[in-house]
Amino acid sequence: MFFTTLTCSPWQVIRLYRDHATSEQFHSELKTDLNLKRLPSGKFAANDLVLCAGLVAYNLLRAIGQISLQEPDAPVLTKVNRRRVKTVIENLIWLVSRMVEHARQTKLRFDRHSLWFPTFRRIYMSLSG
Template identity: 50%
Template sequence: MTLRGSGRNNCLQCGHLGFLDCRINLSPPQIYDHSWKFWKKSKKGQVLLFPEYRIDTYWCSVEQLPPDEVIRLYHDHGTSEQFHAELKSDMALERLPSGRFASNSLILHLAMLTYNMLRIIGQISLEESDPNELPGIRNKKVLRRRIRTVMQDLMYMAGRLVTRGRQWYLSFGQLNPFSKMMERIYHRLNLLPAMK
């Protein structure tokens, strides 16, 4: 596929890396994005006598993806790194507590489960939030809530476990601005289908 535009030519190619040794059967697909300029100026204003070449190589282990999709996913890798940073910093996993691999694996699996549950609660809280109920710093329109914000606003709430008529209730203070939102989130989570 060749794309042409303002003085820059692009060409996408797919290929495989060839090994000299036949016994090695590791050949992940590669995508080459070639781009070149003709008789343009460089970034510093110098006129180019020869075309400037730039070759980007993307290694991919999924052969079903088209080259454009692989490049788009690669350019969106910062989003994934943001989630990793949030997992490490907000859940205090910068340093794993044990020197044993099995213990650290268990802690990472539990942290991943907790992180996913907090992300679901954070997404539901965006849908269930009423700007009139929330304090001034929380009534802005946002696309997602950080895990630390979800923990501070919804998990660290003071409450009381009350029993009445052989049933248990969790009672929050009337002045807590997040209690109504937490109640709506709780009812939304109860409506989710149970995993069998």
């Protein structure tokens, strides 16, 4: 039995409660995966700036994760509906590369045996226009 002061139907309350759990999951990802458990300063303005930068990074990583699900080129074992931010960072942001200078040009060279490079290339091309 549940008690609430909400004026909507019981089914609406249950749906809102489920959405609350999803919100808690995203909040947990923001804190743990982006390491924003403890804000660095005693100054409110500095912490506000760090949190805003963290939210921008979180939203970009979530967008990259959703784009990575649009094609079946990612080397995953099971089909998923969304990727955790930690997984996006580990698979697509920490992609092995090295900086090469040749003919007065600087380029990034990626490992040709990387399983995640085709996905990275597709996401980069879709975001760069």
